[in-house]
Amino acid sequence: MVFADAGAxxxxxxxxxPGAWCGQCGLGVxxxxxxxxxxxxxxxxxxxxxxxRRRMKVQVTPGAWTATCIEHGSVERSTWA
Amino acid sequence: MTAxxxxxxxxxxxxxxxxxxxxxxxxxxxxxxxxxxxxxxQDLLALAHEVRMTYQGPAVEVEGIVSLKTGGCPEDCHxxxxxxxxxxxxxxxxxxxxxxxxxxxxxAATGASEFCIVxxxxxxxxxxxxxxxxxxxxxxxxxxxxVAASLGMLxxxxxxxxxxxxxxxxxHNLEAGRSYFPQVVTTHSFDERLETCRMVKESGMELxxxxxxxxxxxxxxxxxxAAQLGELEPxxxxxNFLNPRPGTPFxxxxxxxxxxxxxxxxAFRLALPRTILRYAGGRELTLGDLxxxxxxxxxxxxxxxxxxxTTLGRDPREDLALLDELEMPxxxxxxxx
Numbered sequence: 001m002v003f004a005d006a007g008a009x010x011x012x013x014x015x016x017x018p019g020a021w022c023g024q025c026g027l028g029v030x031x032x033x034x035x036x037x038x039x040x041x042x043x044x045x046x047x048x049x050x051x052x053r054r055r056m057k058v059q060v061t062p063g064a065w066t067a068t069c070i071e072h073g074s075v076e077r078s079t080w081a
Numbered sequence: 082m083t084a085x086x087x088x089x090x091x092x093x094x095x096x097x098x099x100x101x102x103x104x105x106x107x108x109x110x111x112x113x114x115x116x117x118x119x120x121x122x123q124d125l126l127a128l129a130h131e132v133r134m135t136y137q138g139p140a141v142e143v144e145g146i147v148s149l150k151t152g153g154c155p156e157d158c159h160x161x162x163x164x165x166x167x168x169x170x171x172x173x174x175x176x177x178x179x180x181x182x183x184x185x186x187x188x189a190a191t192g193a194s195e196f197c198i199v200x201x202x203x204x205x206x207x208x209x210x211x212x213x214x215x216x217x218x219x220x221x222x223x224x225x226x227x228v229a230a231s232l233g234m235l236x237x238x239x240x241x242x243x244x245x246x247x248x249x250x251x252x253h254n255l256e257a258g259r260s261y262f263p264q265v266v267t268t269h270s271f272d273e274r275l276e277t278c279r280m281v282k283e284s285g286m287e288l289x290x291x292x293x294x295x296x297x298x299x300x301x302x303x304x305x306x307a308a309q310l311g312e313l314e315p316x317x318x319x320x321n322f323l324n325p326r327p328g329t330p331f332x333x334x335x336x337x338x339x340x341x342x343x344x345x346x347x348a349f350r351l352a353l354p355r356t357i358l359r360y361a362g363g364r365e366l367t368l369g370d371l372x373x374x375x376x377x378x379x380x381x382x383x384x385x386x387x388x389x390x391t392t393l394g395r396d397p398r399e400d401l402a403l404l405d406e407l408e409m410p411x412x413x414x415x416x417x418x
Contacts (some may be wrong), residue, residue, distance in 0.1 A: 007175050019301050023351065024168065025327075025418050042393070043324075043365055043392050043393045044367065044392055044393060045169065045393065047170035047172075048170065053171050054218050056172065057173075057174040058151075058171070058174065058391070059145050059148070059151065059171065059174050059176055059180070060147075060151075060385030060388050060389070060390060060391055060392070060393070061176075061180065061183070061184040061187065061387075061388065061395075062145040062146070062147060062184055062187050062386065062397075062417075063184070063187040063387050063388070064187075064388075065388070065393070079387070079388055079393055079394075079396070080187070080387065080396060080397060080398075
């Protein structure tokens with residue numbers, strides 16, 4: 001199984017579970033190369049739920065982002081350390 | 082009286098004309114600047130920096146932006162992940178008022194003087210205008226920051242409403258020069274955009290009007306954009322570098338090179354010597370850390386701090402530390418250039 005970085009596969013409401021889908025491209029984490037997704041994750045919040053592949057509602061604010069999956073809940077990440 | 086330069090070197094001409102006499106470069110001259118080689122880039126940036134310091138001074142205007150209504154836009158701007166016409170993964174979402182105020186507070190904490198509320202719409206409907214009225218009032222009651230807006234094309238009545246709310250600046254980009262615009266947007270016209278810009282200017286609000294580069298336009302069309310912005314005389318020009326978005330018609334374009342981006346910054350400064358020239362979207366991808374620094378020393382005098390509408394920006398501390406290192410103070414609230 002190939003994983004990109006945590007940004008691409010940000011767990012949503014399940015703590016340690018790395019999920020089965022890429023948060024950036026929505027493809028299976030074992031399907032193909034996600035190197036570009038890992039790069040993209042530095043400048044992008046995830047768009048797909050890593051647990052169910054649903055497109056998430058994502059709100060970006062100047063200092064944070066919030067991604068919400070209707071099934072698996074929300075996660076908020078501050079982008080200002 | 083300054084003597085006219087008789088030589089043909091465009092940088093010598095620009096030095097005498099723009100720096101010496103304060104006369105912006107013409108479209109043809111901007112094109113000539115855009116065609117200069119990498120071997121002239123440092124000289125070009127140094128000249129643009131001199132122009133910026135002469136007509137605008139060392140201060141940098143810092144702004145935060147936030148999306149009040151994300152995605153689901155009926156327009157087809159080919160660079161935009163928020164169009165409902167493309168297969169972009171961006172979903173429609175609204176920001177509530179408490180979160181809007183929180184975002185304004187975050188922005189103000191950086192020392193920023195501007196906070197721009199943006200909505201992905203063709204133009205605002207009654208619901209959005211009501212949300213704006215409530216949001217602007219809540220921000221003004223809680224945060225010491227100037228509020229700007231970007232809500233698409235406006236009617237005169239909506240322009241008047243925004244003035245009444247206390248919105249002091251309105252963003253509406255040309256996006257591209259007139260000749261390339263139909264390759265970028267087909268759901269509305271260049272003239273429709275101009276009409277909103279003109280109404281905003283006449284209203285007394287400051288006009289923020291820029292565009293994107295690196296969308297496949299020719300250098301001629303890039304120079305045309307600079308000239309058409311110059312004719313409009315906006316208070317501020319935000320300069321975006323295409324960040325190709327998955328699922329959009331421009332999603333497979335390559336980001337423009339750092340040197341092309343820097344040349345564009347300098348050329349726009351020479352075309353707009355008295356205008357605030359702001360780094361907007363795409364600089365992280367196109368310029369990186371070193372390019373960001375070079376641009377601030379090559380004509381840029383305003384930045385967007387933190388994240389963008391759907392993508393992430395640099396940590397504001399990095400930008401603020403860079404400004405400090407370059408001895409460029411943050412423009413204070415209500416200070417004018």
